Amino acid sequence: MSVDTATVAKIASLARIRVTEAEIAAMVPELNGILAWVEQLGEVDVSGVEPMTAVIENHLRLRDDVINADPLTGGGVRDAVLANAPAAEHGFFGVPKVIE
Amino acid sequence: MTDLTELGVAAIRDGVAKGDFTAVEVAEGFNANVAAAQAALNAFIVATPEKALDAAKATDARRAAGQPLGKMGGVPIGMKDLFATRGVQTTAASHILEGFKPEYESTVSQKLWDAGAGMLGKLNLDQFAMGSSNETSYFGNVISPWRRSDGGNAPLAPGGSSGGSSAAVAARLAPAATGTDTGGSIRQPAAFTGIAGIKPTYGRCSRWGIVAFASSLDQAGPMARDVRDCAIMLEAMAGFDPKDATSLNMAVPEWEVGLSGDLTGKKVGIPREYRMDGMDADVAASWDRGIEWLKDAGAEVVDVSLPHTKYALPAYYIIAPAEASSNLARYDGVRYGLRDLPDGANLQEMYAATRADGFGAEVKRRILIGTYVLSAGFYDAYYTQAQKVRTLISQDFKNAFTQCDVVLAPTAPTAAFGLGDMVSDPLAMYLNDVFAVPASLAGLPAMSVPAGLNREGLPLGLQIVGKPFDEQGVLNAGLAIEQRAAFSARPERWW
Numbered sequence A: 001m002s003v004d005t006a007t008v009a010k011i012a013s014l015a016r017i018r019v020t021e022a023e024i025a026a027m028v029p030e031l032n033g034i035l036a037w038v039e040q041l042g043e044v045d046v047s048g049v050e051p052m053t054a055v056i057e058n059h060l061r062l063r064d065d066v067i068n069a070d071p072l073t074g075g076g077v078r079d080a081v082l083a084n085a086p087a088a089e090h091g092f093f094g095v096p097k098v099i100e
Numbered sequence B: 001m002t003d004l005t006e007l008g009v010a011a012i013r014d015g016v017a018k019g020d021f022t023a024v025e026v027a028e029g030f031n032a033n034v035a036a037a038q039a040a041l042n043a044f045i046v047a048t049p050e051k052a053l054d055a056a057k058a059t060d061a062r063r064a065a066g067q068p069l070g071k072m073g074g075v076p077i078g079m080k081d082l083f084a085t086r087g088v089q090t091t092a093a094s095h096i097l098e099g100f101k102p103e104y105e106s107t108v109s110q111k112l113w114d115a116g117a118g119m120l121g122k123l124n125l126d127q128f129a130m131g132s133s134n135e136t137s138y139f140g141n142v143i144s145p146w147r148r149s150d151g152g153n154a155p156l157a158p159g160g161s162s163g164g165s166s167a168a169v170a171a172r173l174a175p176a177a178t179g180t181d182t183g184g185s186i187r188q189p190a191a192f193t194g195i196a197g198i199k200p201t202y203g204r205c206s207r208w209g210i211v212a213f214a215s216s217l218d219q220a221g222p223m224a225r226d227v228r229d230c231a232i233m234l235e236a237m238a239g240f241d242p243k244d245a246t247s248l249n250m251a252v253p254e255w256e257v258g259l260s261g262d263l264t265g266k267k268v269g270i271p272r273e274y275r276m277d278g279m280d281a282d283v284a285a286s287w288d289r290g291i292e293w294l295k296d297a298g299a300e301v302v303d304v305s306l307p308h309t310k311y312a313l314p315a316y317y318i319i320a321p322a323e324a325s326s327n328l329a330r331y332d333g334v335r336y337g338l339r340d341l342p343d344g345a346n347l348q349e350m351y352a353a354t355r356a357d358g359f360g361a362e363v364k365r366r367i368l369i370g371t372y373v374l375s376a377g378f379y380d381a382y383y384t385q386a387q388k389v390r391t392l393i394s395q396d397f398k399n400a401f402t403q404c405d406v407v408l409a410p411t412a413p414t415a416a417f418g419l420g421d422m423v424s425d426p427l428a429m430y431l432n433d434v435f436a437v438p439a440s441l442a443g444l445p446a447m448s449v450p451a452g453l454n455r456e457g458l459p460l461g462l463q464i465v466g467k468p469f470d471e472q473g474v475l476n477a478g479l480a481i482e483q484r485a486a487f488s489a490r491p492e493r494w495w
Helices: A005-014 A021-043 A078-082 B009-018 B023-041 B049-064 B107-114 B163-170 B187-193 B227-237 B281-296 B309-330 B347-358 B361-373 B379-400 B426-433 B437-441 B471-485
Strands: B044-047 B076-080 B118-123 B176-181 B196-199 B219-224 B267-271 B300-304 B406-410 B446-453 B459-466
Touching: A005 A021, A005 B361, A021 B309, A021 B361, A021 B379, A021 B426, B009 B023, B009 B049, B009 B227, B023 B044, B023 B049, B023 B076, B023 B118, B023 B163, B044 B163, B049 B076, B049 B118, B076 B107, B076 B163, B107 B118, B107 B176, B107 B227, B118 B163, B163 B176, B163 B187, B163 B219, B176 B187, B176 B196, B176 B227, B187 B196, B187 B446, B187 B459, B196 B227, B196 B471, B219 B227, B227 B446, B227 B471, B267 B281, B281 B300, B281 B406, B281 B446, B281 B459, B281 B471, B309 B361, B309 B379, B309 B426, B309 B437, B361 B379, B379 B437, B406 B471, B437 B459, B446 B471, B459 B471
Parallel strands: B076 B118, B076 B176, B267 B300, B267 B406
Antiparallel strands: B044 B118, B176 B219, B196 B219, B196 B446, B406 B459, B446 B459
């Protein structure tokens, strides 16, 4: 499989990365080079093989169902959450208007 | 008095504990080296000499009060700028996180401070840990302290992504540094700069507070001048963390106490698929010497097969970008980091402009590949296929470990290359991780130790891969090599 300029533009849009036409033109051969190289995985006989889900077997844990079980990841820290926001306003994340 | 910056982790810890010198004297020495080398090597993004001094003063005060100093008491270290450090800029070497000052501390860095270590600064790296030469950092290339013996001054790559870490330790700017390894990012830079580094079993070190690249592969580990120092620092970094769903709920062994270079009764596997056509002659010779050294240490050497080796890199370059495209979706110009809001732009346009401006070329390339392989219609052909191949690679190692205790291989197919030599060809750069990536895909502990110099006078590393949870076996085989390689070469100071 290979990509063309329309596909790269579509992928970039899905990834929310603005790209110029010149950038797309440069990316098409680069991405195709990488995709052609990974194509070799198709040679591998994977019949009956399960896709890997966990590299080291482990059990998913449940934490106790209590508020602020770990204060580091708990609530009540609005100002800390907003401290690095580029446009915090009135205790919220500010964004451009989304409703006309 | 001896130059304290010549000392490693164990020597500093023991010297401070005995009162041969103070932790403050050690921190001052390394702070001076960091400052003197910054213009030439660019190993740090931010230096924090006051943090190193504060931790050292605390250690000296504890000693005066007769209190325990901790596993890393009095040892100043470099922190890869991928670990969130409270109040200190944390960028992942990206523009999109420039100025980001976390409100919290990563688990691994907190454990190191709790063990008595101090922070010299935040180390440069490949942007979002994506690269093998430290040439994708927004904050400029790290220059290796090593130079070829031909008298030329061509700047060399310190390896990547932990290139600031490797350069800093090799140049004596820090006795040790943290690294992270997703597909070789501790081992390859360690090999390029003549130092040691270990990636533990996936899950040993908490990922909480480490900027995520590919979460099923990312694992932190120490980089230091020798095996013992790595063992000490790994003890301080490892341990269960309920905040990381993949953290291993296992006790941390006393790896330093368990160190032994006697490999009597151990079997070392030599994977035949790693001996590739056209292999660099010096790398092949170094591998052969490593085999002899391990035999000399009492090990039995056996031939093993890892038949899916050649598919590890292509599988990695589907899985890692796929996970990266998902992880990096969080950088949106809303919650932290850069915001680029062109005049009249709506929310979607703001996202796209911010990400276009904030990510470097290699990061964008990987996000686009990852988005593509996960997109509807291609998911099974690429991503599911790669995860099946990953299962086979993991099974290869399981089969090999029925015949041997550890596997010995070169760390990288070449010594350090020149800055700029590979940037025009992403695939050629990716291939430098050919020997490192299989252990990452299988989640196995793996380390690189210095094994000698090549014909150009540049370091080569040997890699030991072990069974899950058997960091001790890996460290011990590494120690056996270290004792026989007697690697004492170091870059001549030009910076």
